[in-house]
Amino acid sequence: MAVLKIIEYPDPRLRIKAQPVTAVTAEHRLLADNMLETMYAAPGIGLAATQVDRHIRLLVLDVSETRDQPWCFINPEILSREGSDICEEGCLSVPGVNEPVERAARIRVRALDRDGKSFELDAEGLLAVCIQHEMDHLEGKLFVDYLSELKRSRLKKRAAKARRKDSVESSRHQPEAVR
Ligand code: NI
Numbered sequence: 001m002a003v004l005k006i007i008e009y010p011d012p013r014l015r016i017k018a019q020p021v022t023a024v025t026a027e028h029r030l031l032a033d034n035m036l037e038t039m040y041a042a043p044g045i046g047l048a049a050t051q052v053d054r055h056i057r058l059l060v061l062d063v064s065e066t067r068d069q070p071w072c073f074i075n076p077e078i079l080s081r082e083g084s085d086i087c088e089e090g091c092l093s094v095p096g097v098n099e100p101v102e103r104a105a106r107i108r109v110r111a112l113d114r115d116g117k118s119f120e121l122d123a124e125g126l127l128a129v130c131i132q133h134e135m136d137h138l139e140g141k142l143f144v145d146y147l148s149e150l151k152r153s154r155l156k157k158r159a160a161k162a163r164r165k166d167s168v169e170s171s172r173h174q175p176e177a178v179r
Contacts, residue, residue: 024116048137073111
């Protein structure tokens with residue numbers, strides 16, 4: 001297994017709409033396993049394929065305290081939604097930012113598991129939030145899109161500043177030949 005690189009806001013690749021998986025193969029299972037390893041290492045509770053620059057409808061998550069209940073959703077669809085709840089969210093592609101977002105409180109989801117078998121699930125609480133957040137990634141949507149214009153422009157400035165700092169540091173640490 002391997003830890004994959006997570007792309008970060010405002011990278012335009014986060015805006016690509018993911019394509020459905022036509023047949024679940026060993027390659028998808030390997031991607032799911034690598035995404036889980038990446039998510040646990042980050043650490044995070046969910047990761048969409050979009051975030052590792054693979055634009056297919058696949059996501060993984062684990063909202064358990066014990067970090068031993070991995071889920072893989074392929075071609076997920078929300079069958080029904082009920083109520084609404086506001087929950088503080090963060091995202092591995094938008095490091096250092098936590099903001100309240102309103103979403104459906106309870107959802108029913110249908111998806112394929114890592115073996116390509118169809119299943120349905122009723123979710124509420126953190127699980128429901130996480131599924132909706134990750135499904136947004138597959139549409140090229142980020143949780144920061146729900147924030148006000150003002151908050152978002154502040155985040156963009158902050159991200160640009162962090163990137164400038166990163167590139168100065170990495171150029172400093174790299175030998176001349178590979179720069
Ligand atoms: Ni996210």
